[in-house]
């Protein structure tokens with residue numbers, strides 16, 4: 103009797119636990135999952151006011167193609183601090199920093215770089231993976247150390263080569279074995295020839311020393327300094343370029359050799375290049391003086407990098423395949439430095455990022471109402487027919503979806519996707 107009672111109680115307990123778990127993670131709705139292949143390309147700091155004139159000139163054909171067959175909008179960033187690690191974590195979780203725990207680059211008390219193990223909210227790739235969708239995550243900010251995913255994770259730290267005083271950290275990839283396979287794909291700035299980057303600059307237009315010497319003294323000094331800084335700027339450019347080249351090579355390798363349902367690629371070059379060269383491109387809009395040499399040499403660098411980013415987008419879309427759903431987003435826009443002491447800092451960031459989405463079930467109506475970086479995760483969950491967490495701070499971008507799709511997959515909610523502490 104006692105034994106039977108014990109079993110009955112255990113069974114009852116199991117049923118209760120299962121029911122609770124179902125309530126929490128929304129199982130039982132598994133049949134509602136939408137099968138789709140999904141590519142997300144994150145372009146840090148991509149700014150509409152720079153994108154739009156390039157679109158008009160036909161210089162961003164791949165972005166244009168997605169905009170033509172899908173929807174696009176201005177994507178409201180986080181205020182007041184537009185710090186990329188904070189925002190990309192909000193995009194990945196649908197939650198504001200008070201819930202996801204990544205409030206800055208550094209921990210305010212320990213001054214250590216904030217890392218993925220500090221994040222206190224689950225990501226959309228984790229949720230999708232749990233539902234059986236295979237995922238690849240490449241380069242996403244604050245993704246080191248690599249977490250276990252239902253697929254592959256290449257962390258943001260992978261791009262840094264080992265140095266004698268800085269060996270490679272652990273957990274650069276998940277699984278660990280992936281590291282040896284992709285290490286040869288890492289591009290370092292020293293391996294980039296000048297000829298590979300010359301398309302981004304007008305070096306032939308640089309002011310000559312003789313020309314500078316004919317200027318009034320103050321201007322002469324400014325130009326001479328700008329001339330002597332040219333090589334350094336190009337070296338720094340190579341560093342950003344190497345990072346994007348690295349993550350592109352890894353993405354292409356994984357898409358070809360180890361394809362997954364979902365592929366997420368983060369590229370930082372658009373932001374890095376803007377911090378460095380925005381003032382040379384839009385000198386009238388910024389509060390800093392720009393040397394004539396910089397205007398001549400770097401005046402088109404940001405625009406040309408945007409074209410390069412568009413090429414990378416095109417390659418990823420082509421590689422990932424027709425019929426996939428494609429999302430492009432940036433965490434914030436860009437407006438350039440307002441004063442010399444803001445130069446290069448986060449104050450250069452603008453309030454509105456870029457969002458484009460195209461694929462099955464998505465309307466092809468062009469511009470829709472402004473949305474927020476908080477809405478990325480809820481919208482991705484809806485793309486897969488999954489409920490959104492009531493504890494998320496964003497909403498599904500309803501205007502992006504076709505009516506028929508929403509009828510077949512009405513937005514559902516569950517209390518949370520988070521796993522209670524005692525069950526972790």
Ligand SMILES: [Zn+2]
Pocket residue numbers: 147186373374377448451
């Ligand atoms: Zn930035």
